[in-house]
Amino acid sequence: MTAPPPAFTLEAFTNLGFWSGVLVIAGIYAVVALGLQLNVGYTGIVNFGQAGFMAVGGYSMAILVLEAGFSFWLALPAAILITMAFGVLIGLPSLRLRADYFAIVTLAMAEVVRLVAQNARGLTGGNKGLYCEYEGASQTCFDDSWRSVSDSILGFVENFWSDPEVLLPLLLVVWATVAIGIVFLEYVQRTPWGRVLRAVREDEDAARALGKNTFLCKLQSLAISAVLGALAGFFLALFLATIHPDDYEPIVTFFAFGVLILGGLASYRGVAIGAIVVWTLLEGTRFVELPISEEKAAALRFAIVGLVLILLMAFRPQGLFGKREEMVLGD
């Protein structure tokens, strides 16, 4: 039997369902990576724990709704505050460490969060996660309120578009968040506060010698990043309609780093474009038909993204939108 030649069906790329899925997940990763950009690209603190913040945000929101009886709209700000406080709690002891040790602490933190979620069955559902059985009509879900909002948006859109994509409302909210995030972060970056952050990235001791409270700035940077992580956690939970420990594995953080590297260090807009490129590649390569097993094909998709990142590092180390000077200049 001769293997069929690799085929590439373009059909998927004309499919709105494909693009809305890709754009929602890309938007979620853009939100995650905006936080990383603030930490890594502008403050010089290597945060490997963004998936942990996503988990804390997502789980807190769902648990507040399901167990504490909060309304969804109250649970959102409450979960943001919880995640922010959690970020400060993690940062207080660990931000005094050197960059590489801090990175390890954040990675461990994210894993602790995930393992707690996996084992605190009473609260988190353990390995079953938090999800809805839609067959049982009367059951409350953490995303009930969102669904009704989403349905009314869809109902409104139907006035112009007979058969809208069901993901459209989420897509709009996610990308509005990305846009607001970029405007906000670009603004604070241009202020004296943002200048101190960059000085910390360049040389923390020099900033301290000039009277800058660098520790506080690093803590604030981490807290803002935690908030962005929480938002991404909400969106992921709404997208998947479930919250499961496996969705917050360290790989999530590292995909966001891929987005960051592709988009370019020290560019917030680059992060948004980077997210779209990474997820178009990851999802688009699903449709390349190769004469290999499905598992191998799945692994190959990641290899392709890896290859793109390696080529980028070789030929354009500053990423798509990063400033070359901010990458290569050093003492």
Added chain:
Amino acid sequence: MTDPVRGERLLDVDGVVKSFGGIRAVDGASLRVGRGSITALIGPNGAGKTTLFNVLTGFQRGDRGSVRFAGEEVLGRPAYAIARRGMVRTFQITKALAAMPVIDNMMLAAPEQPGERFRNLFLRPRAVRAREREVREEAVRLLEVFDLGELAADYAGTLSGGQRKLLELARALMARPTLLMLDEPMAGINPSLGRRLLDHMQTLRAEQGMTFLFVEHDMEVVMNHSDTVVVMAEGRVISVGEPQQVREDPAVVDAYLGGAAA
């Protein structure tokens, strides 16, 4: 040992100890710096000069002793708080913030910018912008003084070694220090630039009454440009006095100067 400091004491260091494991890098060092003076800190390699600098400026925590700056105890206070009180240091190896423009290096150092507090960005945006305008003017003026005006928009990482030294001094001045502590300001720069740095020091003292404490190995600079010389060896201050006195102190000749300066 007579106290050579006349007038008001700006810095009063008493019995400072700093150990690393079993090694006492600074072993009960005491010294005084008079307001408006230029004091040189000399001594052989490993005498504890840089460690003492680090303890005085809060970069390392002293084990014991007292450091009074302008009448206030600062030992154990964080580095940024000490710098805000007016005790500003430079480093042996220049720390240009390479991937930031020269003008941002300068503006960073300015004190009393409310916009460095996150909440003020939203609560007091007008005060932040007003202060930012003042700071920019001041930065541009100082860059002109140091012949760096045309490089304001360039990244600090593109500057030459000598220009970085000038930038670091100008940047330290932006922080409005009352005591400027320079760790080997002349190291690795050519003689004419060195002379310019020394001229700047003299001018700043004459015009603004600024006080200097600097670590230096070039004995010619030390002898000709300081009022007081403090000599350290093995973590202790072994001699204090006017340059001529110190040069003739047998203990100093023995520990540091050797035959060369005799």
